[in-house]
Amino acid sequence: xxxxxxxxxxxxxxxxxxxxxxxxxxxxxxxxxxxxxxxxxxxxxxxxxxxxxxxxxxxxxxxxxxxxx
Numbered sequence: 001x002x003x004x005x006x007x008x009x010x011x012x013x014x015x016x017x018x019x020x021x022x023x024x025x026x027x028x029x030x031x032x033x034x035x036x037x038x039x040x041x042x043x044x045x046x047x048x049x050x051x052x053x054x055x056x057x058x059x060x061x062x063x064x065x066x067x068x069x
Contacts, residue, residue, distance in 0.1 A: 006055075017044060 021044065 014048070
């Protein structure tokens with residue numbers, strides 16, 4: 001059940017990122033210096049990898065600690 005909820009959360013998170021960053025036209029042609037440019041793809045990949053690593057590390061740390069009864 002936790003795996004299913006985690007997977008659904010990941011899909012929802014990735015969908016939100018795609019919707020926030022996706023643009024039909026790229027305004028970054030130096031014509032308008034105040035235009036908002038989309039994030040670089042590698043930044044998104046780094047955020048996803050860092051989040052996955054943090055979640056995995058916290059999960060392992062939780063399993064190593066002794067549990068109080």
